[in-house]
Amino acid sequence: MTRSIAFGGLPDDGWRARAADVIPGGSSTGSKRPEALYGTRAFDAAMPTHFERAQGCALWSTDGRRFIDLGMALGAVGIGYADPSVTQAVHETVLQGNVSILPHRLEVEVAERLIEVIPCAEQVRFLRTGAEATAAAVRLARTATDRDRIIACGYFGWLDWCSDAAGVPQDVRDAVTWVPFDDVLALRSAVALGPAPAAIIIEPLVHDIASLEWLQVARDEATRVGAVLIFDEVKTAFRVRTGGVQALRDVTPDLTTLGKAMANGYPLAAVVGRADVMDAARRTWISSTAASEGTGLAAARAVLEWHDRLDVCDRMASAGGQLQQILGTALAEAPWVGVQVAGPPVMWRLVADVAEQLDALVAAAARSGVLLKRGAYQFGALAHDDAACDEVARVLPEVMQSLVPGPRMAT
The missing domain is CATH 3.40.640.10 (Type I PLP-dependent aspartate aminotransferase-like (Major domain))
Incomplete structure (x- = not known):
């Protein structure tokens, strides 16, 4: 299966290279290394590697792009960033x-x-x-x-x-x-x-x-x-x-x-x-x-x-479940992507038989402003309100369409 999806077009702002020069692996947290975040797409220039600020369930990369985050600092943030x-x-x-x-x-x-x-x-x-x-x-x-x-x-x-x-x-x-x-x-x-x-x-x-x-x-x-x-x-x-x-x-x-x-x-x-x-x-x-x-x-x-x-854990599970359903439905309607959701709503994961298919999904979602954790886990947070969930739902058709098999023209 060919997935010739162009991920150029957005310049590396230098943070990735600077990090690699002074920090072995590019990050002191193993799960935040580019290879851990994006797998085979780690060096695509469009993939964000560092953030400037974070608020609620959103973060802004060093080049000013905004992302909805489903990884929530590897589960360390349950209320929201900068609550x-x-x-x-x-x-x-x-x-x-x-x-x-x-x-x-x-x-x-x-x-x-x-x-x-x-x-x-x-x-x-x-x-x-x-x-x-x-x-x-x-x-x-x-x-x-x-x-x-x-x-x-x-x-x-x-x-x-x-x-x-x-x-x-x-x-x-x-x-x-x-x-x-x-x-x-x-x-x-x-x-x-x-x-x-x-x-x-x-x-x-x-x-x-x-x-x-x-x-x-x-x-x-x-x-x-x-x-x-x-x-x-x-x-x-x-x-x-x-x-x-x-x-x-x-x-x-x-x-x-x-x-x-x-x-x-x-x-x-x-x-x-x-x-x-x-x-x-x-x-x-x-x-x-x-x-x-x-x-x-x-x-x-x-x-x-x-x-x-309030019942924070119930709210986390509700938000996580809503996001899981949104992703799960979109993936079920796009079987060519080759990825499924699994696990309990409060902390669920993305699974694929072919690792490169998971990498492609994570990279395509990032290009559309959604940061998915590659594999385990996606974490629901209080900050994942209806507006954030709707935003994720709106971009997924574009994400899935970008992963239709076959060669693609560079953009």
């Missing part, structure tokens, strides 16, 4: 001094509020990223149980304990037993085969929400062998439910990691959980200079206030 109430809370904190030799009082206030809304939470430790939070949870579990082995399912960031990348020692890799998502037999077998684990750590949503049976088996097996059950709810808390998948499925882990939408894009993460397990933090070392810095905590308090005022 006035969150921005005001952060601004007030900055004006009063966001950091000092003492921890900010917001560390206590936000911890108290998290204990109210996360089912497993009795105590809290703050960090800055989800990767740090999951590493801290694993450290706590190993300290609490005096064991080494971890049973894991999901993506937990880039740190050594969960990575098979170059530079990670083999003995570190060997300490983790990986199991497939939502596979009860595999989970039971992993627990039975080998030394008793320190922890079972799982993402309760990988492409879809985990079944109640699998989560309950994880709970039962962890209890039976004295392991710590950890839910990585970095993506799912403050999105599937305020309290995460554990609140939806009514299965309570021992520890939970939080991040992303908790602070609407400001850097903040946390590990929360049972007091007796969290107390292991006093017998090991988990610390970060910026863990109690005020801006992320101020943003999180503002997000918690949003969740107090």
Whole structure:
């Protein structure tokens, strides 16, 4: 199949080249590298690589073009970019001094509020990223149980304990037993085969929400062998439910990691959980200079206030579902595109048998002012109102038509 679609005509404004010169890969965030965003279309000049400003669910690239964003900062923004109430809370904190030799009082206030809304939470430790939070949870579990082995399912960031990348020692890799998502037999077998684990750590949503049976088996097996059950709810808390998948499925882990939408894009993460397990933090070392810095905590308090005022997660699911239906209908009517939608409305993905077809769709949508996340996930946000959804719907016929198979004249 030939897809000779011209993607020239818009000059590279230099940011892509400048980034490549000074930042390995072009971005410090792996998922924001041009190759990750656009695949085989990464070096098409029309593809935006940097933004100047963002508001609501829209962003403006460095050359002034406006885009509706469905990726919402990799799910880190659930309310909207530059939300006035969150921005005001952060601004007030900055004006009063966001950091000092003492921890900010917001560390206590936000911890108290998290204990109210996360089912497993009795105590809290703050960090800055989800990767740090999951590493801290694993450290706590190993300290609490005096064991080494971890049973894991999901993506937990880039740190050594969960990575098979170059530079990670083999003995570190060997300490983790990986199991497939939502596979009860595999989970039971992993627990039975080998030394008793320190922890079972799982993402309760990988492409879809985990079944109640699998989560309950994880709970039962962890209890039976004295392991710590950890839910990585970095993506799912403050999105599937305020309290995460554990609140939806009514299965309570021992520890939970939080991040992303908790602070609407400001850097903040946390590990929360049972007091007796969290107390292991006093017998090991988990610390970060910026863990109690005020801006992320101020943003999180503002997000918690949003969740107090209305059912934010229901609104996210509604917006995500509306966008999923719009894309799904357009793709069903254009089978030549070769892409489908899949997953729950609150965070869904684009799937294709041929990667280049997905790349072509993402690139064509970008040319028409819509930024799609290549693959997983598209995230609904409060800012995706009817006007934004209508705007996406209006441009899709043009996008699909541009992908009709066959050679095309350059424009």
